Amino acid sequence: MMGVFLPGTWETNTGADETRAVGLLAPVATTLAERYGGDFEFRFPAYAAAAFDGMAYGDSKDTGVAAARRVIGDAATRCPATKFVLAGYSQGADAMGDVAASAGCSGDPVSADRVLAVGLIADPRQGTAGGKLVGPQVDGQGIAGPRDSGFCALSAVTAEICATGDKYCATNATENPITAGIGQALTQAGVEHNDLASALTTDLSTADITELPTAVEQLGSTSGTELGSATKTVTDSLGSLAALGNWVEDNPSARARLDQAADGTAEKAAAGILDGLRESNIGAALDSLAQVGLRLAETHAADTAAATAAQAADSVTPLTDAVTSTESETIAQAAQVLAVLKPSVVFDQLMNVVDHGLEFAVDIPALVDALNRMLGVLGDPATDIPGKVRALHGVIGEVNTLFEPLVALADGVDLHTVSRLIAMIPDTTGTAQVASILVGLLANLDVKQLASQVGRLQENVWALAETIAAGGDLLAIGARLLEFAPTALGFATLAVQTLTGESTTSSDTTSTDIASAARTLVASAGGGQDGADAVGQLLSEGLEAVEFLLSGVHQDYGNYVVDSDGRTAVVWLTDWFSNRIRQVVVVR
The missing domain is CATH 3.40.50.1820 (Alpha/Beta hydrolase fold, catalytic domain)
Incomplete structure (x- = not known):
């Protein structure tokens, strides 16, 4: 049997x-x-x-x-x-x-x-x-x-x-x-x-983290065939780890998750490996290792190859120290943590986009209305200076508040990647496709710059309001308002055009604009906040299931x-x- x-x-x-x-x-x-x-x-x-x-x-x-x-x-x-x-x-x-x-x-x-x-x-x-x-x-x-x-x-x-x-x-x-x-x-x-x-795969298949210190040590103590073998092992491991390290640097939330782990855990050990990776000169090490391979192929270049290999070993000392200072069993567990770090973080980002993206989609009509009112205030010759300042003070505050979900949505997230991932969700209702289009359109916005502009506009109009309240010179205030108005007008005009696809210089409109995509997304689940919540539940259900699958x-x-x-x-x-x-x- x-x-x-x-x-x-x-x-x-x-x-x-x-x-x-x-x-x-x-x-x-x-x-x-x-x-x-x-x-x-x-x-x-x-x-x-x-x-x-x-x-x-x-x-x-x-x-x-x-x-x-x-x-x-x-x-x-x-x-x-x-x-x-x-x-x-x-x-x-x-x-x-x-x-x-x-x-x-x-x-x-x-x-x-x-x-x-x-x-x-x-x-x-x-x-x-x-x-x-x-x-x-x-x-x-x-x-x-x-x-x-x-x-x-x-x-x-x-x-x-x-x-x-x-x-x-x-x-x-x-x-x-x-x-x-x-x-x-x-x-x-x-x-x-x-x-x-x-999109969710981290290729650590060639990275043997537990054996890396031994292979690095061999770089400085072996020659010939053994040196060639050690060079390949270290090169493969460093290449895979460097790619992951670069991704982590671009995704601060990934590192934050590991830093919050308790001492002695695999997650904390993974953070230590990333620290050692960042403190090492991986580029120099890989360059040296490439030279070792060339030298080994040359006649009478063994000494040069060994010296170059030793330089590579010195370049990654912080990384090997991080590995050797932790028990091998914990390091093996840390390697598994690093292997699934990317998919788990990406799904956190997806959920962040779902949560805040739907909130922003629902708020877009109110945002467009607030921006149009802002344009109306700026262009109204019948309103006096104090009236303009009071009106702008209120409406720019609204705009700032309505932009907050977008800022939260884009914080540390590659929206282009998220858009592609949402589009890949099998969904016969078409909801995921609409959500993908909306996120893709938002990805083309410079959200940080947008938020910064709104913040500066709000600070400027608040300063004008405080000056008026303190009995300041209306002529001086009017002059400052004239300086402020073109910037505010340009921002509001561009924002409305971006959201709606309308243009003041052309009769053409974009085939799909942010406001239209948002309306379709909300309407696909019945409209209103209830509709947005239903869409969110639909997407969340799918994403949570995949996270379960990935976690094992x-x-x-x-x-x-x-x-x-x-x-x-x-x-x-x-x-x-x-x-x-x-x-x-x-x-x-």
């Missing part, structure tokens, strides 16, 4: 020892091995088990399918009498479920009569025809949708376990169409065809009780596999 157990995301890697039990399913394998001794053998296929940390989920899953098929196929060919139990958790369940469906429906990579049982925990394709749900009922199917083929001949022996509330394996597509759509989009293979996945967070299946006997998912699966083995196989 052989048990093939496919681990979940980050529980294994392509270089793992396949004879070693790892992750959630490890107790199942080791307990069966203890019960049946030499009659039972297990394997944990080594595959990428990644998600947005150098490889898109769908591509990683494909490596899991290939690894499982290889292990099962080789054993089936080598030992024609061997029977199998197959299991997978999370991403591993996704891949192993596909393998089981293939075996049940086509006999590949092994015929169905040789498979004793299939157990899938937290399968994103839960709901596939033939699979039997064990434990409490859940609402909906897996986030990636069920397999079209079903399990065919393996239906009677395929068990699915999904915890209540685990969106990964239980999403109601009718009530949550966005969640289901995003899940299906993100679980597809092929990063080149999946812009949403690639599932219920604690090691403690999740599935039956009246109090057995957990892991214990139940172990007992069920054992019972199936006893029923079908004569054990020595």
Whole structure:
């Protein structure tokens, strides 16, 4: 008998020892091995088990399918009498479920009569025809949708376990169409065809942070082939880390999140790595390492290569110090934190845009009205100086307040990127597309400059109002107002044109303007603030679901009780596999 157990995301890697039990399913394998001794053998296929940390989920899953098929196929060919139990958790369940469906429906990579049982925990394709749900009922199917083929001949022996509330394996597509759509989009293979996945991926696949200090030390103490190997390792790691470091510098909220973490945590260690990265001269190190490669290829240049390598090592001392000053286990956890930092921050930014963007969309009619009133006050010859100042004092205050959601929306956010991501949300209602257009239009505004101009205008008019209240010279105030008026007039005119698409110099209007996009966005959910709230809920639902998918967070299946006997998912699966083995196989 052989048990093939496919681990979940980050529980294994392509270089793992396949004879070693790892992750959630490890107790199942080791307990069966203890019960049946030499009659039972297990394997944990080594595959990428990644998600947005150098490889898109769908591509990683494909490596899991290939690894499982290889292990099962080789054993089936080598030992024609061997029977199998197959299991997978999370991403591993996704891949192993596909393998089981293939075996049940086509006999590949092994015929169905040789498979004793299939157990899938937290399968994103839960709901596939033939699979039997064990434990409490859940609402909906897996986030990636069920397999079209079903399990065919393996239906009677395929068990699915999904915890209540685990969106990964239980999403109601009718009530949550966005969640289901995003899940299906993100679980597809092929990063080149999946812009949403690639936009959220941080490529740290070549960055071995825990081994970096050793490789850097070798730069100054080895030569020849060993120096070449160390040079490649350090170059690959520094290149990946530098790209992440540059992104963090452009996104202060990412760094703030890590800085707020408690001492001794993986998040704090990740902040220390970023500190060391910033304090190191990565550019100089990479230049030196490139020279090392050239020198190693030259005859009689070994000494020069070694000296240049030592310079590279000196350039990254702050980074290596940050790594060596922390326990290796914490550094490994910190590397995982850095791997998912980008998607988690991007989704925070998306939620910020959703929250404040909808507020701004609702306020745009009032903003346009306030700007037009501002133009009217400035151009009204019948209003005296004190009247103009009082009116401007009020209306510019309104404009400033109405611009606040836009300032909050754009704070530290790349709106062009957010616009593209929103556009990728699968949404048959068209709401996401309209929201994307609106955010894209707002991305073309210099929001900081806009806010600064409003602030200066408000300060100027307040100063004029205070001077009037203090009994100042009206002629002097009038002169200052004349100086102030062109700036205020130009700002208000440009703002109205930008928001509405209208132009005083041309009869043409832009095909889509901010005000029109805002009206469409609000109207698509019924209009008014209630409509905006409904749109916000729709987008939030989708984004929260993706954040759940990216985080890899599932219920604690090691403690999740599935039956009246109090057995957990892991214990139940172990007992069920054992019972199936006893029923079908004569054990020595």
